[in-house]
Amino acid sequence: xxxxxxxxxSALTVAPEGRLDTITSPQLESELRADMNSVTDLVFDLAxxxxxxxxxxxxxxxxxKAMNKKGxxxxxxxxxxxxxxxxxxxxxxxxxxx
Amino acid sequence: MQTKKTISGTFLKWLLLIVGVAFAxxxxxxxxxxxxxxxxxxxNLLRLNIADVRQDVIDAxxxxxxxxxxxxxxxIDLGAPTDESGLLTLMxxxxxxxxxxxxxxxxxxxxxxxxxxxxxxxxxxxxxxFLGLLAGTEREHVQSYQPTSYDPTLLRKYAGVCLAGGGxxxxxxxxxxxxxxxDHQIVGVTRNRHVGENGCIIIADENWRIVSDRRENExxxxxxxxxxxxxxxxxxxxxxxxxxxxxDSSCMYVFSEGYYIIAVLPENEIxxxxxxxxxxxxxxxxxxxxxxxxxIFLLVRKLVVNNLNRVNTSLSKITDGDLEEKVDxxxxxxxxxxxxxxxxxxxxxxxxxxxxxxxxDRELALAKSIQQSALPSVFPPYPDRTDLSLYATMDAAxxxxxxxxxxxxxxxxxxxxxxxxxxxxxxxxxxxxxxGKTVLRDYAERGDSPAEIAxxxxxKLCEGNDAEMFVTAWMGFLETDxxxxxxxxxGHNPPVLIRDGEATxxxxxxxxxxxxxxxxxxxxxxxxxxxxDLLFLYTDGVTEAANENEELFGNDRLQKALSKRFGSxxxxxxxxxxxxKEAIDAFTGDAPQFDDITMLCLYYAxxxxxxxxxxxxTGASVIGDALTVTAKADELPAVTGFVNRSxxxxxxxxxxxxxxxxxxxxxxxxxxxxxxxxxPGEVTIRVxxxxxxxxxxxxxxGAAFDPLAKPDPDVxxxxxxxxxxxxxxxxxxxxxxxxxxxxxxxxxxxxxxKNFTK
Numbered sequence: 001x002x003x004x005x006x007x008x009x010s011a012l013t014v015a016p017e018g019r020l021d022t023i024t025s026p027q028l029e030s031e032l033r034a035d036m037n038s039v040t041d042l043v044f045d046l047a048x049x050x051x052x053x054x055x056x057x058x059x060x061x062x063x064x065k066a067m068n069k070k071g072x073x074x075x076x077x078x079x080x081x082x083x084x085x086x087x088x089x090x091x092x093x094x095x096x097x098x
Numbered sequence: 099m100q101t102k103k104t105i106s107g108t109f110l111k112w113l114l115l116i117v118g119v120a121f122a123x124x125x126x127x128x129x130x131x132x133x134x135x136x137x138x139x140x141x142n143l144l145r146l147n148i149a150d151v152r153q154d155v156i157d158a159x160x161x162x163x164x165x166x167x168x169x170x171x172x173x174i175d176l177g178a179p180t181d182e183s184g185l186l187t188l189m190x191x192x193x194x195x196x197x198x199x200x201x202x203x204x205x206x207x208x209x210x211x212x213x214x215x216x217x218x219x220x221x222x223x224x225x226x227x228f229l230g231l232l233a234g235t236e237r238e239h240v241q242s243y244q245p246t247s248y249d250p251t252l253l254r255k256y257a258g259v260c261l262a263g264g265g266x267x268x269x270x271x272x273x274x275x276x277x278x279x280x281d282h283q284i285v286g287v288t289r290n291r292h293v294g295e296n297g298c299i300i301i302a303d304e305n306w307r308i309v310s311d312r313r314e315n316e317x318x319x320x321x322x323x324x325x326x327x328x329x330x331x332x333x334x335x336x337x338x339x340x341x342x343x344x345x346d347s348s349c350m351y352v353f354s355e356g357y358y359i360i361a362v363l364p365e366n367e368i369x370x371x372x373x374x375x376x377x378x379x380x381x382x383x384x385x386x387x388x389x390x391x392x393x394i395f396l397l398v399r400k401l402v403v404n405n406l407n408r409v410n411t412s413l414s415k416i417t418d419g420d421l422e423e424k425v426d427x428x429x430x431x432x433x434x435x436x437x438x439x440x441x442x443x444x445x446x447x448x449x450x451x452x453x454x455x456x457x458x459d460r461e462l463a464l465a466k467s468i469q470q471s472a473l474p475s476v477f478p479p480y481p482d483r484t485d486l487s488l489y490a491t492m493d494a495a496x497x498x499x500x501x502x503x504x505x506x507x508x509x510x511x512x513x514x515x516x517x518x519x520x521x522x523x524x525x526x527x528x529x530x531x532x533x534g535k536t537v538l539r540d541y542a543e544r545g546d547s548p549a550e551i552a553x554x555x556x557x558k559l560c561e562g563n564d565a566e567m568f569v570t571a572w573m574g575f576l577e578t579d580x581x582x583x584x585x586x587x588x589g590h591n592p593p594v595l596i597r598d599g600e601a602t603x604x605x606x607x608x609x610x611x612x613x614x615x616x617x618x619x620x621x622x623x624x625x626x627x628x629x630x631d632l633l634f635l636y637t638d639g640v641t642e643a644a645n646e647n648e649e650l651f652g653n654d655r656l657q658k659a660l661s662k663r664f665g666s667x668x669x670x671x672x673x674x675x676x677x678x679k680e681a682i683d684a685f686t687g688d689a690p691q692f693d694d695i696t697m698l699c700l701y702y703a704x705x706x707x708x709x710x711x712x713x714x715x716t717g718a719s720v721i722g723d724a725l726t727v728t729a730k731a732d733e734l735p736a737v738t739g740f741v742n743r744s745x746x747x748x749x750x751x752x753x754x755x756x757x758x759x760x761x762x763x764x765x766x767x768x769x770x771x772x773x774x775x776x777x778p779g780e781v782t783i784r785v786x787x788x789x790x791x792x793x794x795x796x797x798x799x800g801a802a803f804d805p806l807a808k809p810d811p812d813v814x815x816x817x818x819x820x821x822x823x824x825x826x827x828x829x830x831x832x833x834x835x836x837x838x839x840x841x842x843x844x845x846x847x848x849x850x851x852k853n854f855t856k
């Protein structure tokens with residue numbers, strides 16, 4: 001799993017590639033925590049994310065909670081199989097998916 | 099088939115023929131010569147004997163007549179009347195044929211034969227011989243029996259003796275008279291005379307009455323002996339043949355003093371002489387020819403046949419491949435020259451062969467080095483990478499072979515590695531190997547999956563594979579971040595996985611070898627590597643290395659050699675290859691290496707450096723359809739990999755596999771987090787297919803806990819209201835068709851079921 005991050009002022013775009021599972025989720029979490037303080041616009045580009053488990057959902061939920069307090073969070077290019085998991089878990093209603 | 103004659107046999111035959119002809123010619127010559135010599139000597143013998151006897155006869159008659167004449171001369175000198183009647187009285191007294199008185203002038207003055215009165219002794223040749231008595235040159239004279247000068251039809255023998263009163267008296271008698279006087283002497287002449295060994299002299303008078311004969315046939319007619327003499331056709335002194343006393347004989351006669359003197363020599367005796375000579379010559383010749391024959395035959399044997407045999411013996415050795423053999427027959431110039439020529443020819447041949455060998459060796463060496471240089475040979479190949487180490491060797495046999503290995507990074511996270519073996523050896527195998535290696539790499543770099551690569555490469559290699567070669571190959575793609583190896587096995591030896599010091603063969607059903615048949619599908623399989631794992635690939639040169647007793651190294655020895663801990667990283671991969679090589683060398687001893695020995699070893703360290711440390715506490719083992727791993731989140735890739743491999747083999751669609759993956763992760767993470775409450779423990783996962791459904795069972799020996807009993811989270815709550823966690827099991831329940839929990843034998847057993855359509 002690789003994570004590409006693009007920070008422009010207070011706007012941060014994060015693009016994780018591959019699998020977001022129990023093992024890799026901590027990696028994404030630590031990456032986000034590093035920049036979260038200054039960010040107001042958080043964008044997740046999930047074009048290359050092929051797999052997500054509850055561990056990944058947890059990271060997304062934490063991020064959403066954090067951003068609810070100080071800005072916006074958007075998910076883009078979500079693949080159908082990821083979308084299906086968002087639907088099952090009700091995350092589709094709490095996340096902003098474009 | 100015609101049988102070939104030996105030289106000595108042919109020589110023997112011709113020598114015999116020549117000797118035989120020479121013998122016959124010399125015999126004929128000798129026979130002719132000896133016949134002539136014998137005849138000549140026989141004739142000489144006859145002639146000599148006749149001459150002897152004739153002289154004896156003449157001597158006897160001469161002496162007889164002279165004695166009579168002397169008596170008469172003495173009587174006249176004493177005064178006996180010399181008129182006709184006085185002479186007739188003397189003639190009658192002495193029983194002789196004639197008495198003449200010749201005066202000093204050579205005229206017959208008184209005679210018993212009236213016709214001779216006044217006959218001049220000078221008027222005839224026969225009578226004039228007596229004139230020496232008148233000249234005083236001799237006192238008495240005697241003549242042989244011959245015709246008289248006065249009347250040639252009258253044959254007489256005369257003797258003359260000088261008278262005291264001058265002139266001389268001449269006395270004559272005829273043959274009958276003197277033969278009567280001397281016959282008794284003549285008889286003795288032949289008695290002890292031999293002609294040769296058994297020959298004889300026969301004397302007969304004018305009337306063929308035998309006078310003297312060794313067989314005492316005196317008085318018989320000559321015809322009784324078998325001799326017939328015709329004086330008109332048979333000259334005196336010539337040899338004639340007659341059967342004398344029953345024996346074929348050579349004969350000769352003379353007529354002298356009224357006698358036939360006949361010498362007889364039996365033919366047998368003449369021929370005996372000749373036959374003895376010829377026989378002796380024959381014996382001598384046979385001896386000489388035998389000696390000559392023997393000497394020549396031995397010489398031929400010694401000089402030709404024996405030498406030829408020696409040359410042949412050497413040539414046989416040379417023909418059998420011993421080019422070091424030298425022909426060394428130096429007993430004569432010809433064979434010395436032949437030996438030198440053969441040695442020179444073999445020498446030249448050797449040069450050509452060694453030149454050709456050198457050229458082939460060079461070309462093979464060149465081919466070998468081209469082949470070697472086609473294989474990646476820089477180790478470590480990726481010194482900057484900490485997640486993997488790799489080492490490979492190809493130990494070629496004497497010939498160029500068809501083994502190869504290869505590896506390359508397809509991208510940052512994918513390493514392709516393979517080991518392959520082309521059937522056969524030599525240049526064809528090497529060329530096919532180069533093609534195979536290139537084709538596999540081309541398709542790999544194009545982005546094909548291992549199965550696609552195998553299928554495409556198979557099609558490509560089948561094209562124009564007239565030599566009917568084939569390739570076994572094991573090719574894997576390692577995903578360096580997860581440790582998952584997607585591989586395809588085309589009829590190759592199963593690789594060995596070394597995990598925690600235990601070596602196990604990765605035995606899965608293999609596909610057909612490459613280049614064997616067109617249109618064959620190749621199935622991809624997966625293998626989950628855990629950090630610390632070593633994967634060892636090899637060719638059959640390893641397991642089929644033979645020792646001097648022709649025993650094979652075999653799988654068991656390989657497994658034993660690899661069942662130990664090799665450490666990690668670069669050192670480990672080198673140690674694995676080195677260990678196997680040492681084990682093979684120790685096993686084979688001095689037996690030559692027949693096949694290439696090719697090995698490739700991969701060490702997987704994984705992404706997280708920390709994962710290397712607790713190697714020994716982790717452990718996953720696949721037994722049948724079950725995977726047992728340590729209950730730690732780190733083992734997730736192994737579990738996912740194991741489950742996915744099974745699902746793939748069931749033909750489970752990707753989408754369903756993705757859903758099951760999430761469920762498996764959730765359940766495994768749950769067990770890892772709670773089951774053993776921080777203590778080490780194990781989880782066993784089983785996957786099976788059941789009525790178009792995948793059934794996965796998780797067993798752990800942790801504290802009894804039913805995750806399903808927990809209430810579901812409220813998914814309608816807003817983000818801020820939602821709890822972090824508790825979602826996992828809910829997701830499992832939602833995505834799976836059935837989820838059940840039971841406690842069995844002190845184990846928690848959680849089973850999930852997901853239907854799918856292929």
